[in-house]
């Protein structure tokens with residue numbers, strides 16, 4: 001047997017972690033908005049985050065988006081600890097690596113849809129009208145490109161926000177209730193767009209209250225009172241690949257593996273009361 005063959009047999013797949021959170025907490029006085037959360041997300045993963053109001057979803061997204069820092073614990077992005085980075089390094093990451101689809105980032109009211117996307121380009125030091133138009137095309141809004149936000153429906157405004165987030169072709173998209181204001185047709189459009197981004201290798205983390213949206217992700221995690229209490233994989237193949245490459249279960253650090261409150265408390269939308277071997281099943285899996 002040649003040396004080359006030996007090497008082939010001994011090489012193990014390695015999970016390419018994009019995000020690695022270790023024992024992350026965010027504490028405001030008595031409130032633990034996040035409470036000892038450990039989570040790994042590999043590159044290209046499509047992850048849904050569910051949980052009831054106040055469970056810590058936005059806090060988690062703000063930390064992942066480098067817009068907030070944990071009180072305790074460590075967050076690594078592509079192996080680099082965010083807590084060791086300077087403000088200007090964090091700004092570069094926000095600019096170059098992350099695309100945010102957050103409802104609180106409204107459109108500029110006196111600029112058209114196209115100009116709103118071009119403002120995002122300006123922020124990334126490139127202004128290219130054709131590229132901005134292509135971003136609007138991806139969300140099905142070319143014919144609305146010269147409309148002001150006030151002339152667009154809530155769903156259309158939401159899609160302009162998505163076009164804006166795509167402008168720098170981010171490696172990681174963080175979306176907080178991206179389909180919250182959308183009717184069924186627009187929701188389908190956004191989910192198809194996410195599917196395309198996923199197929200292109202983009203890592204997607206989507207906070208949602210919608211079981212259908214959660215079920216489209218490869219993996220769902222659930223927060224309750226700031227803690228990670230549930231995990232469900234919708235894509236068995238991706239799950240097996242993740243484990244084989246050394247990826248850790250989100251519940252690895254939860255004592256006993258069974259989140260007791262899921263058995264007794266009202267469940268946030270996205271999960272039902274059924275728990276299989278300690279893992280709650282999503283509504284969509286029923």
Ligand SMILES: Nc1ncnc2c1ncn2[C@@H]1O[C@H](COP(=O)(O)OP(=O)(O)OP(=O)(O)O)[C@@H](O)[C@H]1O
Pocket residue numbers: 028031032033051052053054055056057058059060
């Ligand atoms: N700046 C802050 N100061 C004090 N408490 C805060 C602050 N930000 C969040 N919290 C608290 O932290 C907890 C988690 O809030 P967070 O916004 O992350 O929840 P959420 O799951 O996103 O809720 P929702 O679904 O309603 O948006 C809540 O109890 C909230 O009141």
